[in-house]
Amino acid sequence: MATFLARRLVWLPVVLFFVSILTFFLGLYGPGNPINIMVGLKANPETIERIKAEYGFDQPVYQQYFNYVFKAVQGDFGYGLVKYRDQPVGRIIAERLPVTIQLNIAALVVGVIVGIPLGLLAGLTRNSWFDYSVRFLSLIAVSIPLLFLLPFLTFIFSRRHDLVLNAANLQFAIGPFLPMVGGHWDGILSTKVLLPILIESLGIVAVLTRQMRAGIIETLGQDYVRTARAKGLRERMVLLRHAMRNALIPIATILTLSIGGLVEGSFLVENWFGIPGVGQLALDAFTAREYYIIMGITLIIAVAYVVANMAADLLYPILDPRIRSSK
Amino acid sequence: MTTTISLATRTSAPTLKRSPSPWMRIALRTLRNIPALIGFLLIVAFFFTALFANFLAPYSYDKQDLDNIEKPPSAQHWLGTDSLGRDMLSRLIYGARSSAFVVLLVTVVNLALGIPLGAAAGYFGGWLENLIMRTTEILFAFPGLLFTFLIAATIRPAVLDWARSNGFADLARSGYLDYAVVIIALGFVGWAGLARFVRGQVLTVKEREYVIGARSIGVPTWRVIGRHILPNALAPIIVALSMGMGFIALSEGYLSYLGIGLQPPNPSWGNIAAENFGRYWRTFPQFLWLVFIPGLILTLIVLAFAFFGDALNEALDPELVD
Numbered sequence: 001m002a003t004f005l006a007r008r009l010v011w012l013p014v015v016l017f018f019v020s021i022l023t024f025f026l027g028l029y030g031p032g033n034p035i036n037i038m039v040g041l042k043a044n045p046e047t048i049e050r051i052k053a054e055y056g057f058d059q060p061v062y063q064q065y066f067n068y069v070f071k072a073v074q075g076d077f078g079y080g081l082v083k084y085r086d087q088p089v090g091r092i093i094a095e096r097l098p099v100t101i102q103l104n105i106a107a108l109v110v111g112v113i114v115g116i117p118l119g120l121l122a123g124l125t126r127n128s129w130f131d132y133s134v135r136f137l138s139l140i141a142v143s144i145p146l147l148f149l150l151p152f153l154t155f156i157f158s159r160r161h162d163l164v165l166n167a168a169n170l171q172f173a174i175g176p177f178l179p180m181v182g183g184h185w186d187g188i189l190s191t192k193v194l195l196p197i198l199i200e201s202l203g204i205v206a207v208l209t210r211q212m213r214a215g216i217i218e219t220l221g222q223d224y225v226r227t228a229r230a231k232g233l234r235e236r237m238v239l240l241r242h243a244m245r246n247a248l249i250p251i252a253t254i255l256t257l258s259i260g261g262l263v264e265g266s267f268l269v270e271n272w273f274g275i276p277g278v279g280q281l282a283l284d285a286f287t288a289r290e291y292y293i294i295m296g297i298t299l300i301i302a303v304a305y306v307v308a309n310m311a312a313d314l315l316y317p318i319l320d321p322r323i324r325s326s327k
Numbered sequence: 328m329t330t331t332i333s334l335a336t337r338t339s340a341p342t343l344k345r346s347p348s349p350w351m352r353i354a355l356r357t358l359r360n361i362p363a364l365i366g367f368l369l370i371v372a373f374f375f376t377a378l379f380a381n382f383l384a385p386y387s388y389d390k391q392d393l394d395n396i397e398k399p400p401s402a403q404h405w406l407g408t409d410s411l412g413r414d415m416l417s418r419l420i421y422g423a424r425s426s427a428f429v430v431l432l433v434t435v436v437n438l439a440l441g442i443p444l445g446a447a448a449g450y451f452g453g454w455l456e457n458l459i460m461r462t463t464e465i466l467f468a469f470p471g472l473l474f475t476f477l478i479a480a481t482i483r484p485a486v487l488d489w490a491r492s493n494g495f496a497d498l499a500r501s502g503y504l505d506y507a508v509v510i511i512a513l514g515f516v517g518w519a520g521l522a523r524f525v526r527g528q529v530l531t532v533k534e535r536e537y538v539i540g541a542r543s544i545g546v547p548t549w550r551v552i553g554r555h556i557l558p559n560a561l562a563p564i565i566v567a568l569s570m571g572m573g574f575i576a577l578s579e580g581y582l583s584y585l586g587i588g589l590q591p592p593n594p595s596w597g598n599i600a601a602e603n604f605g606r607y608w609r610t611f612p613q614f615l616w617l618v619f620i621p622g623l624i625l626t627l628i629v630l631a632f633a634f635f636g637d638a639l640n641e642a643l644d645p646e647l648v649d
Contacts, residue, residue, distance in 0.1 A: 011464075018465045023477065041530075100573075125405040145577050146582060147600045148622030161529030262473025267585060274606065285588050287478045298469070298477050305470040 008313050012306065013220035019302045020072075024065050025293035028302065038081050055079075074246050077155050083288040089296045093278065097300070100270070102188040104262045106197045106254065111204030116251070118205070119212025120244070127218060133207060141206035146268045149199055150190035156271075185276050200265040204258050211254050215247030222246075249319050256308040263301055353562075356642040363638030369631035377427030381455055385400050386414040388421035389592045400616055407616045409599075410606055415617065419624060422594040426628070429509055429579045430572050435569065436514030440563070444518065445525025446552050450533060460526070463519035472516075472578055479512040479587040486511075502593045509588045513578055517571065524567050528560030535559075562643045566636055573632025580625045595620045 028034050039051055052058045056067060069079065077089040084092055122134040186192060219225060220243050228238045266279030274280075278297055285293035317324040347355065376383060385405075386392075396412040398404060406415035448456040466474060490499040498504060522648055533556065534536065535638045541555050580589030583597025584604075591598050601622040607614045 014461075015465055015468050018467050022465070022474075026481045030478070031484040139637065140630065143573065143629050144623060145580060145625050145629055147580055147597065148619070148626040150603070151618045151622060155619075253351055260473075263471050263473055263580060269579070281477075283585055286476075286585055289484070290483065294480055296478065299472060301473055302469045306468045311556060 005314065007316070008310060009090065010279065012310055015306055018305060019306065020069055021065065023295050023299050023302070024068055027291045027298070028064075029061075030069075030289060031289070036083075038256060049118055051250040070265060072296070074300060079300070080290055081292060082290060083284070084290060084293065089290075089292045092293065093296050094279065096276055096278045096281050099185050099275060100266050100279060101277065103193065103197060103200065103270075103277065104259075104266065106188055106193070107200035107262065107265070108204060108258070110197060110201035111208055112251075112255075114201070115205040115208025116212050116248075118211040120193035120216055120247075122209065123216035123220075123247075124239075131213075134213070138206040138209045141202045142210075144202075146199070147263065149202070150272045151267065153195060153199055155158075192273075193275070196269050196275060200269055201266065203261045203327070204255075207254055207258060207261075211250060212247060215250060217248045219243040249316070252312045252315050252319065256305075256312045259301075259305050259308060333472065333528065339539070345583040353639070355640045357638045358639040360641075362632075362634040366633070368633035369373045369627055370635060373423055373628055373631070374427055378419050380424040384414075386417040386421040388418045388594045389413060390417070397614060397617075402560065405507065409603065409617055415599075415620065419596070419597055419621065422599060422621070422624075424598045425506070425589055425593065425595045426576050426579055428626075429506065429513070430575045432506075432510045433513040433517060433575045433579075434568060436510060436574060437517040440514070440518035441521030442525050442557070445522035446529050446557060448522065449526035449529030450548070450552055456526070459522060463523055466516055466519040469571075472581060475516050475578060475582065476587065478615075479508055479582050480516060482511065483508045483587065502590050505589045505593065509582055510578055513575055517575065521564075521567060521571070524562060524572035528563055529556055530534045532556050532559045566640045566643060568637070569632060569636035571637055573636070574631045576625065577629050597623045599647060600625075614620035 003106055016258070033049055035051055035055075038055075043051075049058075054066060071077070075090045075094070078091065078094065079085075080087045080089060088322055118134055122131045125131050129176060223239060225242050228242045229235075233241075263279075267282055268279070269275070270277045270279035271283050278301075281293060282297050285297070286292070343616040358367060390413060392404075392408060392412040392414070395408050396402060397410055398408045400407045403415065404414050406419065408414055409418070430625070444459050445569040447458040469477070483505070485498045486504055490496070490504055495504075529552075536554050538551060541551050545552075579588055579595065580597035580600070583590075584601045586598075586601065589595035589598055591602060600618075603614070603621070607618050
């Protein structure tokens, strides 16, 4: 176990090195020459030379890479090229990062609060109608694309469909859920973010439900549960002390892996609801060819992901003594 | 007389009913599951529509009918028209073609990279396995589709420049190179998962007696892998591919939605959704048929692949065989 952890710790900087090198070269040299993007194709040679020297593009490529990384570590991710010309990318991202982080944490919390009990109940009532409907719904929730969920749930929750409801003689309005944030961030406690959080958490709910259901079914078949029952422990204690605790262990990994879904979720959800977060900024950067912003966002998310995975690996032996004792 | 007849009938109609082949049995067991059957039919319809899009679509995907702009569904335009007067149904049918094209080619790229690399890693082990597996780990260091987004967002100008300076200016203008960008972006990332999966399968099959037997009588390595190991690891790989196809369709939708995949006027369910989302979210839900339908169709296809793959997985699981 110790060698495994040591190998992981040594591996971490290697991964970070390759992640940064891929991001740097794809971001800056993937689209061609970065100077062309800044000055256009028709600039005169003197301007090109001046810009080259000013932004350090006259140095050798490896030097540029190291400069970029050393500055990035200090929070300087370069400057905007076109739309955000000469604005520091680090500051642009820092303004929007808290919004996205708050939304994603809220989505994770909702996912845990809903998903774990749901999976537990489904696993305990295995093959009942409840179990079947939970399994069916979670399979749908995992695979239903946001491209459909966004307009569909907005339609269900928005106030504008009063017309439709009145025509159908239905009487209810969901005023406070009026979902469009429209660029104004009122904080995580605003009712406007309920729908975005709900949508972002759906995938996590589904994944956690499936994992928890499978986990509880597996642990209930283990010898130690039989032993606990045989020694006359109350069923509630068997569940809480023995089955649930062991079924919860893989959740740490599942949660770190769910960051992937949250990233895509942020890109689409923030754009649809007009939430001024990193996802919306990324979309802006894609269309405006703001490569430094794309690089900065990619790098920050990837590093956070790698570190979170590492943390889950380190957490495992603490949660599970069986792993601690194995080599 | 009668005895000869009865004898003749008995010999001419042998009671040896051929039992269905294992593949047939798996297919039957999969399709007994109703959602999987519906999914299978949807998948067939999807590829059929893609193949015969030019015969099925009532109009061309970029034909503008300027007298009918933003019209609701009618006999003339079954799914209405969009803000440029283009027939929605035709655009969606051609969107199926884009989607199927990307799904098939990306699957081919994933297979071509993932199976040899995964099999080599699993079979040979050592530094080769280390190299391949560490490479996949680096690709997995980017969560979800992030690396795909990065590739698609950055290489497009370079690909277009390359085409222009090499005498393919028409190709660059046609937008067909966007397909190449999407396929590169998805293919370059997708093989890693398949390679890891194939490696795992190979590792479990490698130590079986028949493989050791084949090696002991001097069967060449490539033949051991191709003839003995891969066919026995085939079933789970097919499940992974079926699930993967839905994921590729979804990823293409997301890329095109985010504006870094297929570009309008070339139709993709993703960019049709993006065009209509961007235009109509303020008047939502006024132009429902324009906003809902592209996402709904993508949903159906993704669900079809998911349910079919799920049932196939269950049908192939030897523990569940009745």
